[in-house]
Amino acid sequence: MTTAIDHPFLARAISTLSSLRAAGELKKLVTIDSPMDPVVTIVNDGGSKHDVLNFCSNNYLGLANHPEVVEAGIKGMRQFGAGTASVRFICGTFTPHHQLESRIAEFLGVEASYTFVSCWNSTEALFPTLCEPGDAIVSDALNHACIIDSIRLAGVIKKGVHKFIYQNNDLADFESKLEAAREKAADDHVIWVITDGVFSMEGSIANLAEMRTICNKHNALLCVDDSHGTGVMGQTGRGTHEHYGLTGQDIDLFTGTLGKALGGAAGGYLAGPKAAIDMVVQRARPTLFSNALPVSTACSADKAIQILMREPQRVQKLRDNVEYARTKIRAAGFQVIESPTAICPIIVGETSKAIAMSKQLLELGVYVIGFGFPVVPEGEARLRVQISAAHSTEHLDALVDALKKL
Numbered sequence: 001m002t003t004a005i006d007h008p009f010l011a012r013a014i015s016t017l018s019s020l021r022a023a024g025e026l027k028k029l030v031t032i033d034s035p036m037d038p039v040v041t042i043v044n045d046g047g048s049k050h051d052v053l054n055f056c057s058n059n060y061l062g063l064a065n066h067p068e069v070v071e072a073g074i075k076g077m078r079q080f081g082a083g084t085a086s087v088r089f090i091c092g093t094f095t096p097h098h099q100l101e102s103r104i105a106e107f108l109g110v111e112a113s114y115t116f117v118s119c120w121n122s123t124e125a126l127f128p129t130l131c132e133p134g135d136a137i138v139s140d141a142l143n144h145a146c147i148i149d150s151i152r153l154a155g156v157i158k159k160g161v162h163k164f165i166y167q168n169n170d171l172a173d174f175e176s177k178l179e180a181a182r183e184k185a186a187d188d189h190v191i192w193v194i195t196d197g198v199f200s201m202e203g204s205i206a207n208l209a210e211m212r213t214i215c216n217k218h219n220a221l222l223c224v225d226d227s228h229g230t231g232v233m234g235q236t237g238r239g240t241h242e243h244y245g246l247t248g249q250d251i252d253l254f255t256g257t258l259g260k261a262l263g264g265a266a267g268g269y270l271a272g273p274k275a276a277i278d279m280v281v282q283r284a285r286p287t288l289f290s291n292a293l294p295v296s297t298a299c300s301a302d303k304a305i306q307i308l309m310r311e312p313q314r315v316q317k318l319r320d321n322v323e324y325a326r327t328k329i330r331a332a333g334f335q336v337i338e339s340p341t342a343i344c345p346i347i348v349g350e351t352s353k354a355i356a357m358s359k360q361l362l363e364l365g366v367y368v369i370g371f372g373f374p375v376v377p378e379g380e381a382r383l384r385v386q387i388s389a390a391h392s393t394e395h396l397d398a399l400v401d402a403l404k405k406l
Protein backbone atom coordinates (compact mmCIF):
# COMPACT_ATOMS: atom_id res chain seq x y z
CA MET A 1 0.00 0.00 0.00
CA THR A 2 1.25 3.50 -0.79
CA THR A 3 1.63 5.66 2.31
CA ALA A 4 0.82 9.36 2.29
CA ILE A 5 4.54 10.20 2.17
CA ASP A 6 5.38 8.36 -1.05
CA HIS A 7 1.99 8.85 -2.68
CA PRO A 8 2.27 10.00 -6.35
CA PHE A 9 0.33 13.12 -5.45
CA LEU A 10 3.26 14.31 -3.32
CA ALA A 11 5.79 13.54 -6.08
CA ARG A 12 3.66 15.66 -8.43
CA ALA A 13 3.41 18.50 -5.90
CA ILE A 14 7.18 18.45 -5.26
CA SER A 15 7.89 18.51 -9.00
CA THR A 16 5.55 21.50 -9.54
CA LEU A 17 7.10 23.37 -6.61
CA SER A 18 10.60 22.70 -8.00
CA SER A 19 9.60 24.11 -11.40
CA LEU A 20 8.21 27.22 -9.73
CA ARG A 21 11.45 27.60 -7.75
CA ALA A 22 13.56 27.16 -10.89
CA ALA A 23 11.49 29.77 -12.75
CA GLY A 24 11.87 32.23 -9.86
CA GLU A 25 8.08 32.20 -9.40
CA LEU A 26 7.88 30.61 -5.96
CA LYS A 27 6.09 32.95 -3.59
CA LYS A 28 7.66 33.47 -0.20
CA LEU A 29 5.39 34.54 2.62
CA VAL A 30 6.80 37.50 4.49
CA THR A 31 6.08 37.17 8.22
CA ILE A 32 5.00 40.33 10.03
CA ASP A 33 5.17 40.59 13.80
CA SER A 34 3.26 43.82 14.38
CA PRO A 35 -0.10 45.44 13.54
CA MET A 36 -0.75 46.56 9.94
CA ASP A 37 0.51 50.12 10.36
CA PRO A 38 2.56 52.31 7.96
CA VAL A 39 5.62 50.78 9.66
CA VAL A 40 5.58 47.00 10.17
CA THR A 41 8.03 44.62 11.84
CA ILE A 42 9.27 41.89 9.53
CA VAL A 43 10.71 38.58 10.74
CA ASN A 44 13.93 37.76 8.85
CA ASP A 45 14.93 34.21 7.85
CA GLY A 46 17.19 33.75 10.88
CA GLY A 47 14.45 34.94 13.25
CA SER A 48 15.75 38.49 13.78
CA LYS A 49 13.32 41.31 13.11
CA HIS A 50 13.43 44.68 11.44
CA ASP A 51 11.03 47.54 10.78
CA VAL A 52 10.10 48.55 7.26
CA LEU A 53 7.83 51.15 5.71
CA ASN A 54 4.75 49.40 4.43
CA PHE A 55 3.56 50.27 0.92
CA CYS A 56 1.76 47.06 0.01
CA SER A 57 -1.21 46.71 2.29
CA ASN A 58 -4.81 47.63 1.41
CA ASN A 59 -5.17 49.50 4.70
CA TYR A 60 -6.18 52.56 2.67
CA LEU A 61 -7.72 54.59 5.49
CA GLY A 62 -5.41 53.43 8.27
CA LEU A 63 -8.30 51.80 10.16
CA ALA A 64 -6.88 48.27 10.53
CA ASN A 65 -5.25 49.14 13.85
CA HIS A 66 -7.46 52.10 14.81
CA PRO A 67 -8.10 51.95 18.60
CA GLU A 68 -11.90 52.21 18.19
CA VAL A 69 -11.95 49.47 15.54
CA VAL A 70 -9.84 47.17 17.72
CA GLU A 71 -11.92 47.94 20.82
CA ALA A 72 -15.20 47.26 18.98
CA GLY A 73 -13.89 43.83 17.96
CA ILE A 74 -12.79 43.01 21.51
CA LYS A 75 -16.13 44.17 22.93
CA GLY A 76 -18.01 42.08 20.38
CA MET A 77 -16.02 39.01 21.27
CA ARG A 78 -16.50 39.58 25.02
CA GLN A 79 -20.25 39.88 24.55
CA PHE A 80 -20.80 37.10 22.00
CA GLY A 81 -17.76 34.82 22.25
CA ALA A 82 -15.63 33.75 19.29
CA GLY A 83 -18.41 33.16 16.82
CA THR A 84 -21.67 31.50 15.86
CA ALA A 85 -20.49 27.90 15.45
CA SER A 86 -23.19 27.79 12.81
CA VAL A 87 -24.18 28.90 9.34
CA ARG A 88 -26.46 31.94 9.24
CA PHE A 89 -29.80 30.23 8.66
CA ILE A 90 -29.46 27.64 11.44
CA CYS A 91 -28.35 29.52 14.55
CA GLY A 92 -25.65 31.78 13.10
CA THR A 93 -27.08 35.28 13.05
CA PHE A 94 -26.12 37.59 15.92
CA THR A 95 -27.43 41.14 16.32
CA PRO A 96 -24.05 42.58 15.16
CA HIS A 97 -24.56 40.87 11.77
CA HIS A 98 -27.83 42.77 11.28
CA GLN A 99 -26.24 45.99 12.53
CA LEU A 100 -23.33 45.69 10.11
CA GLU A 101 -25.61 44.82 7.19
CA SER A 102 -27.85 47.84 7.87
CA ARG A 103 -24.73 50.01 8.12
CA ILE A 104 -23.35 48.80 4.77
CA ALA A 105 -26.74 49.41 3.10
CA GLU A 106 -26.97 52.89 4.65
CA PHE A 107 -23.39 53.72 3.64
CA LEU A 108 -23.94 52.67 0.02
CA GLY A 109 -27.47 54.10 -0.15
CA VAL A 110 -29.13 50.80 -1.14
CA GLU A 111 -31.99 48.76 0.31
CA ALA A 112 -30.15 45.85 1.85
CA SER A 113 -26.88 43.99 2.25
CA TYR A 114 -25.71 40.59 3.39
CA THR A 115 -22.28 39.58 4.66
CA PHE A 116 -19.99 36.61 3.99
CA VAL A 117 -16.61 35.53 5.38
CA SER A 118 -14.91 37.14 2.36
CA CYS A 119 -15.62 39.09 -0.79
CA TRP A 120 -14.47 36.00 -2.64
CA ASN A 121 -17.43 34.20 -1.08
CA SER A 122 -19.91 37.01 -1.71
CA THR A 123 -18.91 37.21 -5.36
CA GLU A 124 -19.03 33.45 -5.68
CA ALA A 125 -22.59 33.66 -4.35
CA LEU A 126 -23.64 36.28 -6.89
CA PHE A 127 -23.97 34.66 -10.31
CA PRO A 128 -24.52 30.99 -9.38
CA THR A 129 -27.46 32.14 -7.20
CA LEU A 130 -29.06 34.93 -9.18
CA CYS A 131 -28.45 33.85 -12.80
CA GLU A 132 -30.84 31.52 -14.59
CA PRO A 133 -30.31 29.50 -17.78
CA GLY A 134 -30.72 31.82 -20.77
CA ASP A 135 -29.17 34.81 -18.95
CA ALA A 136 -25.89 36.32 -20.18
CA ILE A 137 -22.95 37.76 -18.21
CA VAL A 138 -20.76 40.49 -19.75
CA SER A 139 -17.45 40.88 -17.91
CA ASP A 140 -14.30 43.05 -18.16
CA ALA A 141 -11.17 41.12 -19.20
CA LEU A 142 -9.25 42.39 -16.16
CA ASN A 143 -11.90 41.58 -13.57
CA HIS A 144 -10.74 39.99 -10.32
CA ALA A 145 -10.31 36.22 -10.13
CA CYS A 146 -13.35 35.84 -7.84
CA ILE A 147 -15.57 37.29 -10.58
CA ILE A 148 -14.06 34.97 -13.18
CA ASP A 149 -14.66 31.95 -10.96
CA SER A 150 -18.19 33.05 -10.08
CA ILE A 151 -19.04 33.24 -13.80
CA ARG A 152 -17.46 29.82 -14.42
CA LEU A 153 -19.41 28.34 -11.53
CA ALA A 154 -22.67 29.87 -12.76
CA GLY A 155 -22.02 28.16 -16.11
CA VAL A 156 -21.66 24.81 -14.35
CA ILE A 157 -24.53 25.13 -11.88
CA LYS A 158 -27.00 26.87 -14.21
CA LYS A 159 -26.36 25.33 -17.63
CA GLY A 160 -27.11 27.72 -20.49
CA VAL A 161 -25.71 30.91 -18.93
CA HIS A 162 -23.83 32.77 -21.70
CA LYS A 163 -20.55 34.56 -21.10
CA PHE A 164 -19.03 37.55 -22.96
CA ILE A 165 -15.67 39.18 -22.15
CA TYR A 166 -14.80 42.71 -23.33
CA GLN A 167 -11.38 44.36 -23.51
CA ASN A 168 -10.43 46.18 -20.32
CA ASN A 169 -12.22 49.52 -20.06
CA ASP A 170 -12.98 49.53 -23.81
CA LEU A 171 -16.48 51.02 -24.07
CA ALA A 172 -16.87 50.27 -27.79
CA ASP A 173 -16.02 46.61 -27.23
CA PHE A 174 -18.22 46.63 -24.14
CA GLU A 175 -21.23 47.80 -26.14
CA SER A 176 -20.61 45.34 -28.95
CA LYS A 177 -20.42 42.45 -26.44
CA LEU A 178 -23.60 43.75 -24.82
CA GLU A 179 -25.35 43.69 -28.22
CA ALA A 180 -24.09 40.14 -28.80
CA ALA A 181 -25.34 39.16 -25.35
CA ARG A 182 -28.76 40.66 -26.06
CA GLU A 183 -29.00 38.60 -29.25
CA LYS A 184 -27.95 35.42 -27.50
CA ALA A 185 -29.91 35.72 -24.26
CA ALA A 186 -33.44 34.40 -24.31
CA ASP A 187 -36.03 37.20 -24.73
CA ASP A 188 -37.09 37.70 -21.16
CA HIS A 189 -33.69 36.88 -19.69
CA VAL A 190 -31.29 39.07 -17.82
CA ILE A 191 -28.06 40.60 -19.09
CA TRP A 192 -25.63 40.99 -16.18
CA VAL A 193 -22.67 43.34 -16.51
CA ILE A 194 -19.88 43.01 -13.98
CA THR A 195 -16.78 45.12 -13.50
CA ASP A 196 -14.24 45.94 -10.84
CA GLY A 197 -14.66 49.59 -9.79
CA VAL A 198 -10.86 49.87 -9.40
CA PHE A 199 -8.68 47.36 -11.26
CA SER A 200 -6.24 45.98 -8.74
CA MET A 201 -3.15 45.57 -10.92
CA GLU A 202 -3.54 48.81 -12.93
CA GLY A 203 -5.07 51.07 -10.30
CA SER A 204 -7.30 52.28 -13.15
CA ILE A 205 -11.07 52.78 -12.79
CA ALA A 206 -14.07 51.52 -14.73
CA ASN A 207 -16.04 54.30 -16.42
CA LEU A 208 -19.20 53.60 -14.47
CA ALA A 209 -21.04 56.70 -15.73
CA GLU A 210 -20.74 55.66 -19.39
CA MET A 211 -21.34 52.03 -18.51
CA ARG A 212 -24.58 52.97 -16.73
CA THR A 213 -25.81 54.82 -19.82
CA ILE A 214 -24.93 51.91 -22.12
CA CYS A 215 -26.53 49.38 -19.74
CA ASN A 216 -29.73 51.44 -19.69
CA LYS A 217 -29.78 51.46 -23.50
CA HIS A 218 -29.54 47.66 -23.59
CA ASN A 219 -31.65 46.97 -20.52
CA ALA A 220 -28.73 45.37 -18.67
CA LEU A 221 -27.94 45.23 -14.96
CA LEU A 222 -24.70 46.83 -13.75
CA CYS A 223 -22.84 45.02 -10.92
CA VAL A 224 -19.64 46.45 -9.40
CA ASP A 225 -16.96 44.84 -7.27
CA ASP A 226 -15.59 47.96 -5.57
CA SER A 227 -13.17 46.23 -3.22
CA HIS A 228 -10.39 48.76 -3.96
CA GLY A 229 -12.78 51.69 -4.48
CA THR A 230 -14.83 51.64 -1.29
CA GLY A 231 -13.38 54.08 1.24
CA VAL A 232 -11.06 55.42 -1.44
CA MET A 233 -13.01 56.86 -4.36
CA GLY A 234 -15.47 59.75 -4.33
CA GLN A 235 -15.70 62.75 -2.02
CA THR A 236 -16.96 60.68 0.93
CA GLY A 237 -15.37 57.34 0.02
CA ARG A 238 -18.62 55.71 -1.13
CA GLY A 239 -16.72 54.29 -4.05
CA THR A 240 -16.03 54.53 -7.76
CA HIS A 241 -19.67 55.35 -8.57
CA GLU A 242 -19.42 58.44 -6.32
CA HIS A 243 -16.30 59.51 -8.22
CA TYR A 244 -18.54 59.72 -11.32
CA GLY A 245 -21.36 61.53 -9.51
CA LEU A 246 -23.56 58.42 -9.37
CA THR A 247 -25.46 57.23 -6.29
CA GLY A 248 -25.78 53.73 -4.87
CA GLN A 249 -29.14 53.47 -6.64
CA ASP A 250 -27.36 53.76 -10.01
CA ILE A 251 -25.57 50.46 -9.39
CA ASP A 252 -27.76 47.36 -9.50
CA LEU A 253 -25.59 45.23 -7.21
CA PHE A 254 -22.42 45.83 -5.26
CA THR A 255 -19.97 43.22 -4.13
CA GLY A 256 -17.21 44.38 -1.83
CA THR A 257 -14.73 43.51 0.88
CA LEU A 258 -14.36 44.45 4.54
CA GLY A 259 -10.73 43.33 4.32
CA LYS A 260 -9.25 46.51 2.85
CA ALA A 261 -10.33 50.11 3.69
CA LEU A 262 -13.26 49.06 5.90
CA GLY A 263 -11.26 47.77 8.85
CA GLY A 264 -9.03 45.31 7.06
CA ALA A 265 -9.91 42.19 9.07
CA ALA A 266 -11.86 40.08 6.58
CA GLY A 267 -15.35 39.64 5.23
CA GLY A 268 -17.34 40.60 2.19
CA TYR A 269 -20.84 41.63 1.24
CA LEU A 270 -23.44 41.85 -1.47
CA ALA A 271 -25.55 45.03 -1.42
CA GLY A 272 -28.50 46.16 -3.50
CA PRO A 273 -32.27 45.66 -3.83
CA LYS A 274 -33.90 43.76 -0.95
CA ALA A 275 -35.42 41.08 -3.19
CA ALA A 276 -31.99 40.21 -4.64
CA ILE A 277 -30.44 40.04 -1.17
CA ASP A 278 -33.37 37.94 0.11
CA MET A 279 -32.75 35.47 -2.73
CA VAL A 280 -29.09 35.26 -1.69
CA VAL A 281 -30.12 34.55 1.91
CA GLN A 282 -32.41 31.75 0.70
CA ARG A 283 -30.28 30.16 -1.97
CA ALA A 284 -26.58 31.12 -1.99
CA ARG A 285 -24.45 28.08 -1.26
CA PRO A 286 -21.57 30.00 0.41
CA THR A 287 -24.00 31.14 3.12
CA LEU A 288 -26.16 28.01 3.35
CA PHE A 289 -23.14 25.77 3.83
CA SER A 290 -20.50 27.96 5.48
CA ASN A 291 -20.20 29.79 8.80
CA ALA A 292 -21.11 33.40 9.46
CA LEU A 293 -18.61 36.25 9.61
CA PRO A 294 -16.89 36.10 13.05
CA VAL A 295 -18.64 38.49 15.39
CA SER A 296 -15.44 40.37 16.36
CA THR A 297 -14.89 41.10 12.66
CA ALA A 298 -18.51 42.20 12.18
CA CYS A 299 -18.21 44.62 15.12
CA SER A 300 -14.88 46.08 14.01
CA ALA A 301 -16.04 46.49 10.38
CA ASP A 302 -19.19 48.24 11.61
CA LYS A 303 -17.03 50.63 13.64
CA ALA A 304 -14.71 51.23 10.67
CA ILE A 305 -17.67 52.28 8.49
CA GLN A 306 -18.95 54.58 11.26
CA ILE A 307 -15.51 56.22 11.46
CA LEU A 308 -15.41 56.66 7.68
CA MET A 309 -18.87 58.29 7.71
CA ARG A 310 -17.87 60.50 10.66
CA GLU A 311 -14.44 61.46 9.27
CA PRO A 312 -14.60 61.89 5.48
CA GLN A 313 -11.41 63.93 5.83
CA ARG A 314 -9.58 60.58 5.90
CA VAL A 315 -10.55 60.12 2.26
CA GLN A 316 -9.23 63.59 1.43
CA LYS A 317 -5.96 62.81 3.25
CA LEU A 318 -5.62 59.64 1.19
CA ARG A 319 -6.29 61.60 -2.00
CA ASP A 320 -3.64 64.20 -1.04
CA ASN A 321 -1.13 61.44 -0.25
CA VAL A 322 -1.84 59.72 -3.57
CA GLU A 323 -1.31 62.91 -5.53
CA TYR A 324 1.88 63.75 -3.63
CA ALA A 325 3.32 60.24 -4.09
CA ARG A 326 2.50 60.02 -7.81
CA THR A 327 4.01 63.44 -8.51
CA LYS A 328 7.21 62.63 -6.59
CA ILE A 329 7.59 59.13 -8.08
CA ARG A 330 7.22 60.57 -11.58
CA ALA A 331 9.67 63.39 -10.81
CA ALA A 332 12.16 60.71 -9.70
CA GLY A 333 12.07 59.37 -13.28
CA PHE A 334 9.71 56.41 -12.93
CA GLN A 335 6.76 55.58 -15.16
CA VAL A 336 3.70 55.45 -12.92
CA ILE A 337 0.23 54.70 -14.30
CA GLU A 338 -1.96 57.82 -13.99
CA SER A 339 -5.16 57.45 -11.96
CA PRO A 340 -6.85 58.85 -8.85
CA THR A 341 -6.75 55.53 -6.98
CA ALA A 342 -4.47 54.50 -4.11
CA ILE A 343 -2.79 51.85 -6.30
CA CYS A 344 0.29 53.27 -8.04
CA PRO A 345 1.92 50.68 -10.28
CA ILE A 346 5.46 51.58 -11.41
CA ILE A 347 6.11 49.77 -14.70
CA VAL A 348 9.64 48.32 -14.84
CA GLY A 349 9.42 45.76 -17.69
CA GLU A 350 10.82 42.31 -16.98
CA THR A 351 9.51 40.14 -14.14
CA SER A 352 13.01 39.43 -12.83
CA LYS A 353 13.66 43.18 -12.65
CA ALA A 354 10.48 43.79 -10.63
CA ILE A 355 11.39 41.02 -8.19
CA ALA A 356 14.99 42.26 -7.84
CA MET A 357 13.84 45.85 -7.26
CA SER A 358 11.32 44.74 -4.66
CA LYS A 359 14.08 42.83 -2.85
CA GLN A 360 16.41 45.83 -2.96
CA LEU A 361 13.68 48.10 -1.64
CA LEU A 362 13.10 45.77 1.29
CA GLU A 363 16.83 45.94 2.08
CA LEU A 364 16.44 49.73 2.02
CA GLY A 365 13.60 49.42 4.52
CA VAL A 366 10.69 49.89 2.10
CA TYR A 367 8.20 47.10 1.55
CA VAL A 368 6.72 47.09 -1.98
CA ILE A 369 5.69 43.98 -3.87
CA GLY A 370 6.78 43.31 -7.46
CA PHE A 371 4.29 41.66 -9.82
CA GLY A 372 5.27 39.94 -13.04
CA PHE A 373 3.99 37.49 -15.63
CA PRO A 374 1.54 35.68 -15.46
CA VAL A 375 -0.22 38.04 -13.00
CA VAL A 376 0.35 40.94 -15.46
CA PRO A 377 1.24 40.78 -19.21
CA GLU A 378 4.78 39.82 -20.26
CA GLY A 379 7.08 42.87 -20.36
CA GLU A 380 4.80 44.91 -18.09
CA ALA A 381 6.11 43.76 -14.72
CA ARG A 382 5.64 46.34 -12.05
CA LEU A 383 6.17 47.44 -8.49
CA ARG A 384 2.74 48.00 -6.99
CA VAL A 385 2.91 50.86 -4.50
CA GLN A 386 -0.18 51.23 -2.33
CA ILE A 387 -0.78 54.46 -0.51
CA SER A 388 -2.66 54.92 2.77
CA ALA A 389 -4.15 57.91 4.56
CA ALA A 390 -1.99 56.77 7.48
CA HIS A 391 1.26 57.53 5.60
CA SER A 392 2.95 60.77 6.59
CA THR A 393 4.80 63.02 4.13
CA GLU A 394 8.04 61.66 5.66
CA HIS A 395 6.97 58.11 4.81
CA LEU A 396 6.19 59.11 1.21
CA ASP A 397 9.52 60.97 0.89
CA ALA A 398 11.36 57.91 2.25
CA LEU A 399 9.67 55.76 -0.41
CA VAL A 400 10.81 58.09 -3.19
CA ASP A 401 14.36 58.32 -1.74
CA ALA A 402 14.59 54.53 -1.74
CA LEU A 403 13.29 54.35 -5.33
CA LYS A 404 15.95 56.86 -6.37
CA LYS A 405 18.65 54.62 -4.89
CA LEU A 406 17.66 51.64 -7.06
Ligand SMILES: Cc1ncc(COP(=O)(O)O)c(C=O)c1O
Nearest residue numbers: 118119120144200227257259268
Ligand atom coordinates in the same frame (compact mmCIF):
# COMPACT_ATOMS: atom_id res chain seq x y z
C1 LIG B 1 -11.20 43.40 -6.72
C2 LIG B 1 -11.20 42.38 -5.62
N1 LIG B 1 -12.31 41.67 -5.39
C3 LIG B 1 -12.36 40.74 -4.42
C4 LIG B 1 -11.27 40.47 -3.63
C5 LIG B 1 -11.37 39.41 -2.58
O1 LIG B 1 -11.61 40.00 -1.35
P1 LIG B 1 -11.58 39.12 -0.01
O2 LIG B 1 -10.18 39.15 0.48
O3 LIG B 1 -12.54 39.79 0.91
O4 LIG B 1 -12.04 37.76 -0.40
C6 LIG B 1 -10.10 41.19 -3.82
C7 LIG B 1 -8.92 40.89 -2.95
O5 LIG B 1 -7.81 40.84 -3.36
C8 LIG B 1 -10.05 42.16 -4.84
O6 LIG B 1 -8.92 42.84 -5.08
